[in-house]
Amino acid sequence: MIVAEVxxxxxVESVHHGIVAIVGGPGIGDVETPFFPRSSNKPLQTVGLLNAGFVPREEADLALVSASHDGEPFHVERVRAILAAAGIGPSSLGCPADLPLGETARRAWLRGGGEPERILMNCSGKHAGFLATCxxxxxxxxxYLEVDHPLQKALADAVSRLSxxxxxxxxxxxxxxxxxxxxxxxxxxxxxRLVEASPGTPERRVADAMxxxxxxxxxTGSEDTVLMEAIPGLIVKxxxxxxxxAAIAGAGAVALKISDGAxxxxxxxLLAALRRLGVEVPDIVEPVLGGGRPVGEVRAVI
Incomplete structure (x- = not known):
């Protein structure tokens, strides 16, 4: 179904089709056919790490392990600290070498003569949590990245149980x-389930840390961070x-997939779906640019 138009x-120059599952309200499209949630699975995997014995240095580490981080210095140093606490270094990371995901961090890294590194990759926090648990x-x-590894079996069990x-x-x-x-x-x-779990449980610890x-x-300035800063009680990945x-305790949850990957x-x-749940959301516009200035917008039509 059409969920947004440009x-x-x-x-109206183009449209985006998609699927929107809403727990607590009417969904859109085929919400029961499996798909790959990609990095939206990360908070669920972090619950699996806690169930498997992962002990974070501090609760904030759970947020980074659940992250697709921008590769800013404070992200990279925390990944390094998680690895060091486990007695290993960045060379153990199985993720590919990459540049910072965030544009500002990437430009700064390149200006300093930096090259792609595994620890800069946006999933390095997750991989650090994987390794520490191992x-x-x-x-x-x-x-540790093989599907029959005990770690991955534990993570699959967690995702299946939570879903x-x-x-x-x-x-x-x-x-x-x-x-x-x-x-x-x-x-x-x-x-x-993460946001409505009892305090102190692995599920709630992950939600609270995020x-x-x-x-x-x-x-800084990335969509998940901006949304969680703007909407009290929200977790989003x-x-x-x-x-x-995304989810808010007492309101409901949303999961969406834009069919063309845009x-x-x-x-x-996401904001339109949250409004359906009665959540007060900010008026964030996704601009369409022409000549470097806004000349339109991407707007939801669900």
């Missing part, structure tokens, strides 16, 4: 880690190829 100079359990580090459905398919995410397919409805259910440290979940999931439609559709 308007330039008052003319160290605690005495599991092999070299094979309330079996893993439909296994894939390989952009960072090299296994990714687990569930339905959009299952993803929304899982996010709601809400208390939104800058660690994404970065974007995923590649037009995926996002990230520009994520925020307008």
């Amino acid at each position: 308007v330039r100079s008052g003319f 160290v605690i359990n005495g599991w092999p580090l070299e094979s 309330g459905e079996p893993i439909a398919a296994l894939g390989v995410d952009g960072c090299g880690a296994p990714i687990f397919a569930i339905s959009p409805l299952g993803l929304a259910r899982a996010f709601l 809400r208390a440290n939104p800058s660690l979940v994404a970065g 974007r995923g590649a190829d037009g995926v996002s999931a 990230s520009r439609a994520r925020v307008p559709v």
Whole structure:
């Protein structure tokens, strides 16, 4: 179904199709067919790490382990500290070398003569949590990304339990880690379980850490950080190829997938879905630029 349209100079020039699962309200499209949530799975995987014995240095580490971070210095140093506390270094990371995801951080890194490094990759926090959990359990580090590794089995169990459905398919995410397919409805259910869990449980610890440290979940000016700073009680986690999931205790949860993978439609559709749940949301416009200035917008039509 059409969930967003691109308007330039008052003319609708294109549309985005998608699926929106809403726990607490009517959804849009086929919300029960499994898909790959990509990085929106990360908070669920962090719950799996805690269940498997991961001990963060401080609760804020849980936000970074759940993050697709922008590679700002405070992100990179925290990843380094998680690894150091486990007695290992960045060379153990199995994610590919990359430049910072955030434009400002990337430019600064390149100006300083920096090159791609594994610790800069936006999933390095997740991988650091993976490795630290393996160290605690005495599991092999070299094979921690294999689907039959004890770590990945524990993470799959956590995703399945939180979503309330079996893993439909296994894939390989952009960072090299296994990714687990569930339905959009299952993803929304899982996010709601995080925010509505009892204090002190692994689920609630992850939700609380994300809400208390939104800058660690994404970065300065990035969509997840901006949304959590603007909407009290919200947890939200974007995923590649037009995926996002969010929840607020007492209101409900949302999981969406933009069919063509366009990230520009994520925020307008997410905000529209949250409004359906009665959540007061900011008026954030996704601009369409012409000559470097706004000449239109991407707007939700759900």
